[in-house]
Amino acid sequence: MCFIETISPDQATDCVEILYQRLQGSKNYLPNYARVFCHRPTLMAQIATLMEALRGTMSPRLWSLVNLAAARASHSSYCSLAFANTLIGKHFSEQELLLILRDDEQAPLTATEKAAMHYAGLVATDASRICREDVATLKACGLSDAEIFDVTAAAAWRCFFARVPDALGARADESLTRLDAALLQRLLVGRPAEANQHAAEHPGKARPELPG
Template sequence: MAFISTPGPEAGDATAAMYVSAEESYGYLPNMYRIFGHRPEVMEKWGALLASIRGHMSLRRYELVTLAAARELKSSYCMLAHGSVLLREGFSDTQLADTATDGAHAPLDEAEREMMRFAAKVVRDATSITKEDVGKLKAQGFSDAEIFDITSAAAVRCFFSKTLDALGAEPDAAYRDRLSPALVKALAVGRPVEGSFQTATATP
């Protein structure tokens, strides 16, 4: 359950329209849209911002950068969502699990690995990035404009992932239904999927 109320479509025309559009796209109303039900205009602007960034990147590059950022943010929701895109793009369960955990057998070339390392560092501590870090990307053939794209894709993920996690949005149960248990375990690096059993732990 979210930590705040999630309004129904009666909240207003904009909220109702957002919910209808989401249900048409996903086949159900994702929890992330419910969270934004209070401010549907923010979700609309978020989509426009993402489109402006994605428009300059290949789908694979954008998804790998986002996966690296989501992993650093411990965002189960974004890991599951963007991992699912990579599955549709041809990754096997094993390949995706290796990619999600920075495994040696991930189907990535060195340029992609460097890109994901950089994206993670943007999220972890952008002030620690040096000219040498950027130089490593340039050595892999990335242009200045492409480095901007990588950086902005990683940075904006902080807004969305942190908003969902701070307000208690659980990853949709649909991910558990559609993905193998092993893959859900690999991708759910933070909050558990909706409806998952949670073992209570004693507070010290």
């Protein structure tokens, strides 16, 4: 599964066992990304603390949108799928999210959200090419200097967290791929996800494909 040897859940002890239990949470499986941190379990705890501090500076919806934009720009299928699943149901329908990913003019986003997503993509793609005008656009949408820093830090953070699992071969969990084909096409922007066994075993229960 990964390019490095990892510790299986049934062999985990001490800090690794605690790490696995925390990252599994209420799910009935251990996320694939958790395994790549098994050699530095205390580092993951520190990373989680930083993430919570960053997430606390903006609304859950904007946090997820900024991270989705940065993940896609970083070619992270794993993080793109994860944040798409977070946004669906809580903030958007699948069809609404598809409009967002298409950059459709009918996408249900505020001007601030659109600008923040565009800027997050720039941070993840090549931050050295960002200019004063890019930041001025965010200010024109009403973001303060502190809020612009928050968007920048969130996008940069996502680049780090997206690239560690990607570089070590962790694939997005199969459960994240139970989406319409049109959405998956726009979310699988890098490494392939685990095979969607649910779709293969239950073809009659697949969700209807969205138009386009």
